Amino acid sequence: MTDTAPPPTTTGAQEEELHPIRLRVNGVLRTAEVPARRLLSDCLRHDLGLTGTHVGCEHGVCGACTVQVDGRPMRSCLMFAVSAQDHEITTVEGLERPDGTLHAVQRAFRECHGLQCGFCTPGFLNVIAAFLEENPKPSEEEARDAVAGNLCRCTGYQNIVKAVLRAAELRLEEQVDEDAPVEVDEVAR
Amino acid sequence: MTDQTSPARTPQRLDEVITGGIGTSPLRPDGTLKVRGEFAYSSDLWADGMLWGATLRSPHPYARILSVDTGPALAHPGVSAVLTHQDVPGENIYGLKTADTPALAEDVVRYKGEPVALVAADHPETARRALEKIVVAYEVLEPVTDPERAAHDDTLPALHPGGNVVRYQPIVQGDPDAVADVVVSDVYTLGMQDQAFLGPESGLAIPDEDGGVDLFLATQWLHVDQRQTARALGLPLEKVRFTMSGVGGAFGGREDLSMQIHCCMLALHTGRPVKMVYGREESFYGHVHRHPAKMYYEHGATKDGKLVYIKARMYFDGGAYASKTPVVVSNATSLGTGPYEVPNVRIEGWGLYTNNPPCGAMRGLGAVQPAYAYESQMDKLAKALDMDPVLLRQINAVSEGSTLHTGQVLDSPAPVAELLERLKRLPMPLENRTAPADVRDLPGGISNTTHGEGVVRGVGYSVIIKNVSYAEGADDYSTARVRLEVIGGEPVAMVHTAAAEVGQGLVTVQQQIARTELAVERVNIHPNDTNVGDAGSSSASRQTYVTGGAVKNACEAVRDVLFAKAARRFGERPADLSLVGGKVVSSTTGVIADIADVLGDDVIEETREYHHLRTYELDPVTGQSPRVHVQHAYSAHRAVVDVDTELGLVKVVRLDCAQDVGKAVNPDAVVAQIQGGSTQGLGLAVMEEIQVEGGHIRNPSFTDYLIPTIMDTPPMTIDVIERADPNSPYGVRGVGEPPTISATPAIVNAIRNATGLDLTHTPVGPEHICGPAFARA
Numbered sequence: 001m002t003d004t005a006p007p008p009t010t011t012g013a014q015e016e017e018l019h020p021i022r023l024r025v026n027g028v029l030r031t032a033e034v035p036a037r038r039l040l041s042d043c044l045r046h047d048l049g050l051t052g053t054h055v056g057c058e059h060g061v062c063g064a065c066t067v068q069v070d071g072r073p074m075r076s077c078l079m080f081a082v083s084a085q086d087h088e089i090t091t092v093e094g095l096e097r098p099d100g101t102l103h104a105v106q107r108a109f110r111e112c113h114g115l116q117c118g119f120c121t122p123g124f125l126n127v128i129a130a131f132l133e134e135n136p137k138p139s140e141e142e143a144r145d146a147v148a149g150n151l152c153r154c155t156g157y158q159n160i161v162k163a164v165l166r167a168a169e170l171r172l173e174e175q176v177d178e179d180a181p182v183e184v185d186e187v188a189r
Numbered sequence: 190m191t192d193q194t195s196p197a198r199t200p201q202r203l204d205e206v207i208t209g210g211i212g213t214s215p216l217r218p219d220g221t222l223k224v225r226g227e228f229a230y231s232s233d234l235w236a237d238g239m240l241w242g243a244t245l246r247s248p249h250p251y252a253r254i255l256s257v258d259t260g261p262a263l264a265h266p267g268v269s270a271v272l273t274h275q276d277v278p279g280e281n282i283y284g285l286k287t288a289d290t291p292a293l294a295e296d297v298v299r300y301k302g303e304p305v306a307l308v309a310a311d312h313p314e315t316a317r318r319a320l321e322k323i324v325v326a327y328e329v330l331e332p333v334t335d336p337e338r339a340a341h342d343d344t345l346p347a348l349h350p351g352g353n354v355v356r357y358q359p360i361v362q363g364d365p366d367a368v369a370d371v372v373v374s375d376v377y378t379l380g381m382q383d384q385a386f387l388g389p390e391s392g393l394a395i396p397d398e399d400g401g402v403d404l405f406l407a408t409q410w411l412h413v414d415q416r417q418t419a420r421a422l423g424l425p426l427e428k429v430r431f432t433m434s435g436v437g438g439a440f441g442g443r444e445d446l447s448m449q450i451h452c453c454m455l456a457l458h459t460g461r462p463v464k465m466v467y468g469r470e471e472s473f474y475g476h477v478h479r480h481p482a483k484m485y486y487e488h489g490a491t492k493d494g495k496l497v498y499i500k501a502r503m504y505f506d507g508g509a510y511a512s513k514t515p516v517v518v519s520n521a522t523s524l525g526t527g528p529y530e531v532p533n534v535r536i537e538g539w540g541l542y543t544n545n546p547p548c549g550a551m552r553g554l555g556a557v558q559p560a561y562a563y564e565s566q567m568d569k570l571a572k573a574l575d576m577d578p579v580l581l582r583q584i585n586a587v588s589e590g591s592t593l594h595t596g597q598v599l600d601s602p603a604p605v606a607e608l609l610e611r612l613k614r615l616p617m618p619l620e621n622r623t624a625p626a627d628v629r630d631l632p633g634g635i636s637n638t639t640h641g642e643g644v645v646r647g648v649g650y651s652v653i654i655k656n657v658s659y660a661e662g663a664d665d666y667s668t669a670r671v672r673l674e675v676i677g678g679e680p681v682a683m684v685h686t687a688a689a690e691v692g693q694g695l696v697t698v699q700q701q702i703a704r705t706e707l708a709v710e711r712v713n714i715h716p717n718d719t720n721v722g723d724a725g726s727s728s729a730s731r732q733t734y735v736t737g738g739a740v741k742n743a744c745e746a747v748r749d750v751l752f753a754k755a756a757r758r759f760g761e762r763p764a765d766l767s768l769v770g771g772k773v774v775s776s777t778t779g780v781i782a783d784i785a786d787v788l789g790d791d792v793i794e795e796t797r798e799y800h801h802l803r804t805y806e807l808d809p810v811t812g813q814s815p816r817v818h819v820q821h822a823y824s825a826h827r828a829v830v831d832v833d834t835e836l837g838l839v840k841v842v843r844l845d846c847a848q849d850v851g852k853a854v855n856p857d858a859v860v861a862q863i864q865g866g867s868t869q870g871l872g873l874a875v876m877e878e879i880q881v882e883g884g885h886i887r888n889p890s891f892t893d894y895l896i897p898t899i900m901d902t903p904p905m906t907i908d909v910i911e912r913a914d915p916n917s918p919y920g921v922r923g924v925g926e927p928p929t930i931s932a933t934p935a936i937v938n939a940i941r942n943a944t945g946l947d948l949t950h951t952p953v954g955p956e957h958i959c960g961p962a963f964a965r966a
Contacts, residue, residue, distance in 0.1 A: 051233035052226020054437070056387040057469045061891035064387055092226030106224035110216060113857050116865065117692030118223030119230060119388040119437030141627075148900045151891070153387050153438050154692045156868035157899040159861055 021085050025050065026094025034081050040074075041065045043081035044091060052092040052122050056151070063150035066123035067091050073127045092122035095129060104170035105129050105163070114163035116154035124150050128164050132171055140165065207770055210705035211919060214857035217697050218714060219690070230435035231407035232391035236462035239393065240269055242448070242455045243316035243465070245306040245323050246474055247298035250332035250544040250884025251348075254296055254305070258324040262308060265322055267315040269459045272307040276454065279423025283446055285413065285549070287511040289349055292421045292450040298327070299348055299509035300546055301885055302474025309455040309463050332544035332884040336506035337483055339541040348509065348542045355507050355540040356515040358522045360812025362594040363533035369489025369497035373569040377486065377562040378950045380878030381506075382479035384551050385896050388437015390447040390475050391466040394456035401428025402453045407436040409443045410726035411687045415719050421450045422457065426719075429453070433717035439691035440869070441550030442476040444728055445512050473889035477512045477549030478879055480505040480540075482521075482558035488566045494576050496585045498533035499526050499594075503559065505540045505548075512549030514540035519661055519807060520555030523595050523817050527563040528605045528654040529585040534594035536812070544884045550728055552869060553930040556655045561873075561951050564651040564934030568941060578938070579609050579650050586652070596813040599821065601851075601922075602912035605652055608825040608847040611908050612650065618829055618843045620646065632831055632838035634900055643835035646842070647943025651934035652825035656818035657923030658731040661806045665731070665819070668722025669699075669739035670715075672794040673707060673747050673784075680771060680784040682707050682744075685715035688724035688736040693925060694858040695732050699740050701854060706744035708768035709784065722798065730822060730923025733854055738799030738918040746795035755787045802916055820914055824848035824927035826867065826935035828874075829903075832943040837955025837963045839875050841901070841936055847908040851922030860907045863928040867905060870932025872897050875940075878952050 018033040025048060032047040044050045044067070053076055056064035060078040067076045068090035095103040105128045108114065115121045124147060131138070131146040138146065143164035144157075152160060209215035222228040259271040274281050274293040281295065282288045294305045306323050310316035333345050339353040347353055392406035401424060408414050411431045419429040436443070448465040455463040467475050483504045489497040503521055507514035522538040551557075571578035586605035592598050628637050632644060659665035670685040682703045690696045700712040717724075724736050752763040755773045765776045772780050773787055801819045808814065829843040846863050853859045876895045880887040888894045913920025933951060940958070941948050948957055955963035 045233075049235075050226075051229070054230065054388065055232070056389070056437075057891040059469070059890065059892065062387060092224075096225060102221070102224065109224050110220040113214075113217070113861050115217075115220065115223055115692075116694065116861065117386070117388065117436060117438040118219070118228055119386075119435075121223055122226050125224065141629075144899050145629075148898055151387065151896060151898060153385055153440070153869070153896060154865045155861060156864035156866075156905070157902050158864045158905060161899065 019082055021082055023084055023089055025089045026091060032081070036080065036082055038081045039077055040079040040081045040084050041076035044076060050091050050093055054119050054122055056119065061151070062120065063127065064120045064123040066126045066150065068126050068130050071130055071133060073130045090126065092125055095125060103129060104174060105132065105167040107170055108163040108167035112159050112163040112166050114155065114159045120150060120152045124152070124160060128167060132168055136168060136172060138164065138168055207704050207708050207710055209701060211701045211854045213701070214855050215697060215701065217694060218700060219696060228435050230388050230437050231405060232388060232466045234393040234405050234434060234464065236393060236395055239462035239464050240309040240311060240455065240459060241313040241316050242452055242463045243308045243313065243320050244304050244451060245320045247294065247301055247303040247305055249298060249327055249329050250301045251330040252298050252327040253330060254294060254298060255326040255328055257306060259306065261324065262319040262322040265315070265319040267311040268308060268319045269461070270309040270455055271319065271323065272454055272458060276458065277421055279421045281421065283417040283421055283450065284510065285445060285512055286515050290510040300544055302546065303509065304451065307451050307455055309459050334543055334545055334884055336541040336543050337504045339543050340504060340539045348544065353542045355511045355542055356518040358518050358538050358807060358812060359810065360522045360534060360536045360594055360807065365533065365535050367489065367498045367533040370492045371570065371573050372487060372489045373566060373573050374487035375565070375569065375947065375949055377484045377565060379482045379558050379561055380950070380952055381481040381548065381881060382551060382873050382877050383473065383879055383894055384440035384442030384476065385894065386438030386440055386442055389467040389469060389472040392448050392452050393462060393464045394452040395462045396456045396460055399428060401430065402456055403430045403432065404449060404453055405432050405434045406449060407434055407443060409439045409689050409691060409728055411689065411717060411719050412723040413726065414446060414449050417446055418449045418453055422453055431719045433689060436689060436691045439727065440552045441554065441728055444550040444726055445477050447475045469891060470889045473886055477547045479551035480507060480514070480517050480548040480558065484559060484562040486562045486566050488570050490570055490574065494574050494581050494584055496529055496531045499531050499536070501525055501536045503538045505538065505558070506543055506545055507540050508543055508545045508547035510547045512547055513554060514548070517555035520656060521559050522812060523807060524556050524654050524656065525559040525563065526594050527560065528587045528603065528652055528823055530587055530591050531594060545881050546879070546886060552866065553655065553926045554729065556653065557873070557930050557933065560653040560930045561934050561937065564653070564938065568938045579613055582650070582652055583609055595807065595817050597816055597818065601820070601914040601916065602849065603821065603823060604849050604910065604912055605823050608823060608849065609650060609652055611847045612825050612827040612845055615827065615845050615906055629900065630840070632833035632840040633836065638836055638838065639833050644831050644833050645943045647830050647832065647939040647941065649828045649935045649938025649942050650825065651931045651938060652823065653927060653931040655730070655822050655927045655930055657820040657822050658729050658735060658801055660804050660818045662804055664800065665725055665735060666798050666800040667724040667736040667739040668796065668798050669736065669743040670721050670794065670796040671703065671740065671743035671747050672792060673751065673788065674792040675785045675788050678785060679711060680709045680788060681711045681713065682709050683713045683715055684740055685721050686724050686736055686739065687717050687719060687721055688732050689717060689727040691727050693727065693862060694855060695727065695736065697858060698733050698737060698854050702737055702740045703744055706741055707748060708770055710771070722796065730925045734917050734921050734923060735799055735801060737854065737921060739797060741918050742797035742799050743795050746797050747793045750793045750795065751784065751787060755782060758787070820917060820922060822849070822923045822927045824931045826931040828935040828939040830936060830939040830943055832940055832958065834944060834958065837958035839940055839953065841871055841875065841903045843903050844871060844932060845906040846928050846931070847910065848927055849910050849912050849922060850924050851914045851917060852911050852920040853909055854919065854921060856909065859909055859924050862924050863907045864905055866925060866928035867932040868897050868902050870929045871902065871936060873952055874933045874936035875952050876901065
């Protein structure tokens with residue numbers, strides 16, 4: 001049977017120095033041994049088994065591999081795993097809340113038909129989640145700007161813009177409901 | 190959506206009780222998994238002890254292979270296998286329409302990027318290092334790169350045994366010597382477009398103890414992959430089992446094989462699971478592209494704008510292998526007049542072999558190229574006649590009952606003139622402002638290249654015709670297995686097909702049909718695999734039509750069994766029974782039982798096929814056919830552009846679409862398909878071209894092959910109308926391709942309208958507006 005569980009850590013057959021690293025991913029401390037040039041995207045996918053982070057172009061153009069590093073969107077294909085040490089990494093798997101309910105931006109993408117094949121979606125979600133922290137009530141123009149660095153080949157972006165605006169609404173409703181923002185970094189997976 | 194009501198024939202009363210049936214827009218069943226990052230794409234798969242496969246590709250467009258030495262690669266630590274054509278267990282040949290493609294090159298390579306050898310190793314990096322150690326000696330040959338020459342110049346080397354013409358198809362109707370008052374002509378070229386799906390080719394092959402193999406992959410058509418792979422592996426079909434994984438977009442680019450045979454070969458050879466994942470650059474070499482074309486067009490019309498004749502010659506560059514080239518030629522010639530009534534037609538199409546990258550399926554197959562040419566011609570003709578280009582199109586538009594130049598009569602609604610009228614009535618965006626508030630609204634955007642000086646606005650229209658489903662006598666069918674049983678006290682339906690969900694929303698549509706037909710709320714979709722009959726490809730805008738029809742048929746069969754049971758038990762006549770909201774209802778005695786009660790512990794499972802009306806080949810000499818296509822679809826676009834005439838930069842300001850979809854099974858998904866399709870058409874109008882020089886791709890990356898971002902994509906109004914096709918399930922008409930086709934010419938027409946230039950190439954770059962010095966590449 002196939003599975004998406006983590007493969008054993010492999011390094012390739014190269015005689016290459018390995019570095020033990022400690023990464024805080026989705027609130028959980030993870031360790032791995034990687035060569036210095038291991039990309040964060042490959043480390044997340046192959047060493048840690050977090051395959052929700054997708055690789056579409058491997059050189060920082062498409063944005064599918066975007067994760068949050070200390071709350072800022074970063075292309076994990078342009079960052080070395082060793083340089084992610086001591087930073088808080090959030091991947092798509094860590095967006096939902098501790099009780100398993102979806103993040104406002106996840107709900108909005110689902111509801112607004114903001115995805116088709118869905119391959120680009122995790123990158124968009126991380127970009128927008130970080131954006132809404134800085135700009136909780138974006139205009140449509142600002143919503144379009146926010147996603148300008150990510151490629152989607154299916155949707156023509158119209159419903160993605162809708163989803164950004166809807167996510168902002170849902171997020172504000174959640175905050176009114178609970179009177180406080182929810183800490184998402186407690187997620188243990 | 191519009192307020193047009195549809196004459197769809199399914200009783201609507203079922204929808205009143207069960208939510209999420211056809212005509213509504215329930216959420217995608219895979220949406221939650223996809224937003225949680227838990228949806229397993231083929232690149233995410235993993236198996237214990239698996240190896241990684243990699244492919245050595247030809248660096249030359251055309252060369253003879255003198256020798257291959259795999260020894261040094263095999264000696265590389267961590268390498269488990271190095272395979273060449275000599276290791277292909279079965280026949281080293283495959284192909285969608287014509288088996289002409291070796292799984293691994295033998296004595297010759299015909300394009301740059303052609304697979305020559307394979308490696309399996311313990312890590313992808315090891316595999317790539319080992320590729321570098323395979324020593325191949327080539328004798329480089331002069332490549333054939335001009336498709337028009339390939340058609341007519343017998344002195345060129347024949348790249349395949351039958352010569353370089355894959356298909357020649359003429360279509361002749363009426364008087365070839367007809368004379369017209371006004372004549373316009375030009376030669377149009379269209380660049381090579383890439384599908385640019387975001388999830389590159391990938392798969393995981395797992396060898397089985399029975400000598401067979403399981404392949405988990407992303408594809409558009411499981412069974413055709415299985416058949417081609419089994420032939421190359423020399424295995425019976427039942428030992429080559431394919432299961433669909435998550436598909437990261439397709440758009441035609443997954444219709445041909447990529448890693449399928451290779452991955453299975455490595456797994457069978459090593460006895461271990463093998464995973465292959467292409468990178469983006471390899472993906473540009475690893476799948477077929479849209480055929481570039483050169484098209485000579487001449488239109489003649491009367492003084493009052495009635496078309497008298499169309500003459501056209503078109504050349505399609507199929508590259509090194511045939512793939513879908515024969516179908517491109519058929520579609521292009523049979524749709525090459527556009528959605529217009531023309532009494533006299535002579536169209537000739539050639540599909541050619543060259544040493545350029547192989548071309549095959551991409552959204553709008555064979556209809557995109559001529560649509561750019563004939564819609565350019567219609568604007569040119571309108572200008573020559575001093576006539577409104579929309580009116581010119583409307584007075585020549587086909588309608589139900591019209592005869593196309595193939596002799597085929599349109600047997601269902603064809604609201605071509607109406608689509609244009611509806612677009613014309615949509616509000617226009619604000620005119621050019623003298624002091625724009627925001628540079629993002631101007632050509633060049635945040636590059637801040639203009640504040641409005643040198644910027645002119647233009648408006649362009651287009652309307653196009655596309656065939657739906659496979660044509661020319663193909664037995665185009667799909668298979669569905671539907672199971673109805675009680676789970677947890679509730680009736681639950683399970684739909685099992687091999688029809689590929691590639692993002693378009695087929696899983697949602699299948700659920701909707703089952704809900705409507707069986708009046709149950711809960712419908713599960715079984716994973717796609719080859720344990721159920723063929724579904725055909727997710728292409729040609731056909732799955733809602735054909736697989737939708739199969740699901741409907743299977744549901745009806747299940748319902749018949751259920752009615753027979755209920756009738757026996759309750760003394761009713763089956764013909765009096767219907768299903769409403771989870772209940773069996775008699776027309777004479779009212780509600781007789783819950784579906785769950787009638788079922789009890791029984792399971793009803795039925796498998797049915799859906800075959801659409803028979804089609805017929807084009808006559809090889811006259812191009813006539815009583816029904817070459819089972820259905821036609823129509824869409825129209827209006828584009829508004831601002832052009833910086835000093836720098837040749839274009840901003841598409843607005844891109845509105847009107848389309849007839851027959852019946853919108855899922856209105857939200859229909860609109861989303863049109864938005865996405867329009868954006869791909871925009872890419873072909875102003876951005877997207879694979880640059881090929883001497884058979885070499887010059888821009889195999891997303892840095893150099895540009896696809897539209899949100900900044901390139903304007904707001905869109907989508908006007909969907911529903912004129913049911915009496916021959917299709919629920920009256921549906923294919924949706925996915927038409928908007929991709931009509932967006933491109935509308936935008937190019939708008940740029941012409943703004944600049945007055947001829948613009949005989951698409952995509953339109955700065956060099957076409959301001960001269961060669963402005964070329965981007």
